[in-house]
Amino acid sequence: MVDLSSNRLHGAVSSSFFQEAWNVTSFSVSNNTFSGPMPSSICHPSSSSLRHLDFSFNNFNGSISFGLGKCSKLQVFRVGYNYLSGSLPEDIFNSTILEEISLPRNSLHGAVSDRISNLTNLTTLDLSYNQLSGVLPLHLGKLSKLKHILHDFNSLEGSLPLSLMNCTNLVELRMGTNNLGSNISMLNFSILSQLSKLDLRKNNFFGILPRSIYSCKFLKAIRVSYNNLEVQIQPEILSLKSLSFLSLGWNKGLTNVTGAMKILMGCKCLLMLSLASSFLGEEMPNDVEMADFNGFQNLRLLDLSSCNLSGIIPSWLSKLKKL
Template sequence: MINLSANTYAATSHSLHHEQFLLLQMKHNLVFSPHKSKKLVHWNQSVDCCQWNGIACSNSSIIGVDLSEEFITGGLDNSSLFNLQHLQNLNLAYNDFHSPIPSNFGLLKNMRYLNLSNAGFEGQIPIEIAHLTKLDTLDLSTSLASQHPLKLENPNMKMLMQNLTEITELYLDGVNVSAVGKEWLYALSSLPKLRVLSMSSCNLSGPIDSSISKLQSLSVIQLSMNNMSSPVPKSLENLSSLTTLQLSSCGLIGIFPSSIFQIQKLKVVDISDNQDLQGSLQNFPQDGYLQTLNLSYTNFSGLLPGAISKLKHLSMLDLSNCQFNGTLPISFSGLTELVHLDFSLNSFTGPLPSLNMSSKLIYLSLFRNNFTGPITSTHWEGLRNLTSINLGDNTFNGKVPSALFTLPSLQDLFLSHNDFDGVLEEFPLASYTTLQYVDLSNNKLQGSIPMSFFHLRSLEFLQLSSNQFNGTIRFDMFQRLQNLHTLGLSHNNLIVDTTFNGDQGLASFPSFSYLLLASCNLKKFPNFLRNQTHLTRLDLSNNQIQGVIPNWVWRFNILIALNLSNNFLTSVEGPFENLSSNLESVDLHSNELSGSIPIFTKSATQLDFSRNRFSLIPPNMKEYDKIKKYMNCI
């Protein structure tokens, strides 16, 4: 009697053994980095191939191969991979083949999932891909940084898609399709099961035809960075399964259909960077799932409706650079899932509702609006995850609450160009805060600069200019802030003491890029500047600095702007041979400089030497016409 089960086992065992041999042969021919590999490097015949990392088996056959991120650079042509006839899932994403897609992929007739994204493939997509009629997911997307992107020209999209009727997910981002709306949409009409359509940056052009709504299974539409130059079809409202709509940077025009916001399952809407696209926010479904709403750099306008509070899942709201106005509804405080909130560059008015219920908030920008009123410590209670706050260019007033400086995750705090006043209070545990950027400039802040600032060990940027701070600041205090690269103390009532005992400590000073000390009652050039090598902008204007401009000033070899105006300087000490080739602006006006006019015209393009005592006799007469363009020395 024949033992069928034994024979079946023997046959399947032999088949798997053969497939393992094919995989080892494939590995032998592939070019990859053994030091970086986490899968291929461990494949060997002493272990059952179904146990190898990246291999999936079913019924004693290899059905899945995942070699993503294996740093493979070649060896796929005529590979034994294409003899794995049971293969259903193949992932070669994020490698660096630098070759066309082999036509042999067409031999893998059972393929259901094929991911060749960002694998370094280039050139024309072969027509043999169209032979994979069982494909459910096809991902050929490439990054925008690719110098040699894939192309879908001949065959075109229609030829490639006409037999792939089982596809539910299609990713062609970055592939050069170069088709107008009717062509690529017509090609998609043969894909009735399509759920995900991702074709960002494919060189598509409009219009977005209303026929797209016939693909009733669509849940994800990602067509960003194409040149549609068309309105958004209202028929999209009929896609009841739609969860994601991404149409940023598409040159969209007309009025965005507000009915699209009513789609119950919608989670992501990103139509940003379409500056001719108009629209307004009116209503939202009661139990909507919207998580991301990005309308930035569009022409949306009007009020923010109280119905925004219906969006209980909203985590990212970006309305920056639009035309919104009016006050924020009180109900706005109920958006407890907010993580990212950007209302910058609008015309919102009135007070800021408390956000202390949005405990997940990380980023907040209200820059350049017309918000008014105080911001009290209660606004910030419980916001332990906030890393960035930008309230600049508004008309907020009152005291700056010290609670802002003690938010445990805060890195960036921008409050410039407001009407904040009063004294800044000291805040505890400053050395444990994470603050890196602090801008309080152009307010009405008074009193002494808190000593707490000199304990902010992570501080890189401190701008306190144009306030009413007073008292004496010893500059050696800044030695503690080794990460500080930008410092602005200009235009206060401060006396800045830059004297040191000899040269002790000068070498350990922070390396400044921007140093703004205008109107700081300086009597001479700060000696620590001799050791600065990274200065790009130096402003010592409106002080009482006397005598000679020392020649070491011209050794700042990456300097872009120098302002020494409104001092008592009498002469300029050269030579200028090492003057920064990046220098754009030199302002020496309103001093007592005399003698010959220094020649900066080879590098600087903005010069002001007016209101001095120069003789107007340049060393080289040919330079005279150039000098006249940049200054009036009389």
């Protein structure tokens, strides 16, 4: 095991190190200032014992091409927060025992090959903050062990594959800030019983926000703002006992601001609530309407911007001591 993380090391990482250190099982140089291309030769079919490889938080550039598929025992691969470019290396799809691929905040481009469905042991797939395009792999749902899918801040398009609902171990699904668009009402979220974070913001999703979302009892964060969804606040949202982050704004169909507030104040853990550009032209809930108000006691941020609300600023807002 070699751990040189969180130092001030710089320069290049030589391929010769890996040619000699054939028995190293873990190699981490994360959080340094290494630069230049990544080592051209890391894995050797007959000798590589690498299980954990971490080059994240450095200044590496160029493409990812060092015979990754020859790392037959590799389980964790992290090269996020660098300046890497090019497409995902094809040989990565041969590393069938991989459990984690984390490549965020680089400049990777191109499509995600459907061959990724070969990696049936993956639990984490983080490709966020890149320049990936094309449609999501049709058979992504074959990765039934996935817990974290982080694809936000790319240029992905098309629909969420229905097979995604086979990923019943999902804890975090982040697809925000892409060009995705499909009828979201086609998805049955009740199958994703472990889901904790759902982020689909800034896409082109349409249809009715499915009530099946309220079956995900562990949901802590829902962010679906900036889409074309038809949204209504339903009493079933109170079943989400851990909900702390809710962003529904910049969609359509959200009406009855007083009724919505009376329901949402029952979400005792709510810290952040954004309903911007909703309830267009309605009147701000006044103190008479909220006479029995005793909610939002943990709320820190309330966003009702761009709603064209009328009326006065009610005094019930002053009761929110953590706002």
